[in-house]
């Protein structure tokens with residue numbers, strides 16, 4: 001048998017294969033050395049960069065799988081210093097802010113950071129065209145004739161700025177705000193009547209018809225979304241689309257797919273739901289004014305503004321879809337967690353029942369608005385409400401850095417994004433983080449100022465703080481108080497686990513449901 005000498009043909013072919021692999025490996029090692037050792041050494045004031053394995057993809061897969069686990073390990077990697085840390089998500093550098101001091105700086109109104117890049121991404125995800133996004137995002141100028149045939153330039157602020165002011169005025173102006181609140185509570189009240197329970201909420205009826213088994217998750221959705229939507233858009237919207245609540249849920253659930261621009265074949269459900277809501281909103285735009293006289297002032301004014309700018313009906317519908325999503329995305333989740341935690345603990349249920357009964361017995365002729373203020377001022381209800389927000393926290397605020405800026409000694413480079421994840425921000429506070437996974441309203445009861453802590457921002461902070469925070473609080477507390485006052489409640493399940501989406505669109509949602517057996521309280525039939 002003749003032996004094959006070393007260095008003959010087959011080995012050269014092997015070398016050809018091996019060479020690119022060796023070059024690749026060397027290149028990869030050099031890249032890591034540069035990126036995670038040399039560069040940080042040369043830029044000691046940049047936020048700490050968290051190493052990753054796959055270039056471009058960075059931490060995106062971990063973020064999609066479990067955002068909070070990724071952020072916890074990031075904080076650990078920084079030795080629990082709560083320093084800002086940079087993660088890479090699909091080629092973009094995102095600096096996560098964890099401390100109260102840094103969050104306050106990032107959230108305050110400042111020229112070097114903008115929040116509209118994220119609004120543009122959201123609008124794109126909700127189907128708005130390029131020209132529509134540009135109209136919504138850009139200030140522009142137009143010529144107007146002045147005296148003697150002369151022409152002057154006049155400034156038009158972007159639609160987003162105009163519409164943001166309309167929203168603020170709608171909820172914060174005394175007259176407009178009170179009107180909206182009254183309407184919200186009126187509709188809400190009809191959702192918590194034995195005779196007003198929506199069929200989709202009911203899972204079963206006892207033989208004698210005196211008890212119903214209901215889905216708490218569905219009830220929270222239906223009551224909140226129906227209430228808020230009716231108060232903002234008026235009743236006619238329900239005639240245009242009976243499925244709008246389910247469609248909203250699909251959009252909310254799959255929003256991250258729209259934001260990450262996942263192709264349609266892999267995200268059919270969310271694209272189909274988005275199309276259905278858009279069609280409904282186009283229908284809403286086409287309704288004669290006489291059929292939507294009960295719409296809110298802000299929606300009417302925003303539509304007039306969009307029409308005066310000559311926007312297409314489709315882009316107007318995408319803008320309204322963004323409003324529809326923003327006003328409806330979060331409140332029902334807090335309703336769910338608050339009621340779930342109260343009814344799961346007999347002692348808490350008994351205490352709340354007593355408190356609510358005492359508030360309601362004080363003056364039986366009080367308006368719902370006046371009652372809702374008294375629910376809000378009740379120390380126990382307030383502590384429970386804050387604790388429900390704390391345990392479900394998952395909202396975040398995002399800003400884009402326009403030009404290099406130094407924040408508390410760290411340089412944030414132009415083009416990077418800064419995100420304040422409110423769950424981790426709260427975890428940086430010793431009282432909020434203590435026994436994090438346990439529902440302990442006592443932490444707020446014994447420290448009433450904790451609810452105002454700058455580490456506890458479920459509604460965001462700074463200039464873009466949620467405009468619906470007061471309305472949402474009234475709605476959640478009024479729902480909870482009347483629900484507990486009007487029904488005998490027996491939970492069939494324990495409190496479900498909390499699930500979080502890859503791109504947080506608000507508080508966590510339950511994984512599963514909580515079934516409740518309810519019957520009307522004898523003494524409540526016919527009264528409040």
Ligand code: HEM
Nearest residue numbers: 326327330331334395397458459460464465466467468472
């Ligand atoms: C539990 C309920 C809610 C939570 C947790 C919540 C949370 C938030 C957060 C964190 C922000 C700030 C986003 C940022 O900094 O970019 C925000 C903004 C906003 N929220 Fe809410 N929200 C809730 C309910 C509502 C309701 C009921 C409305 C409508 C009445 C509403 C309307 C808005 C609007 C219009 C903005 C944008 C404000 C701006 O950019 O200036 N929200 N919300």
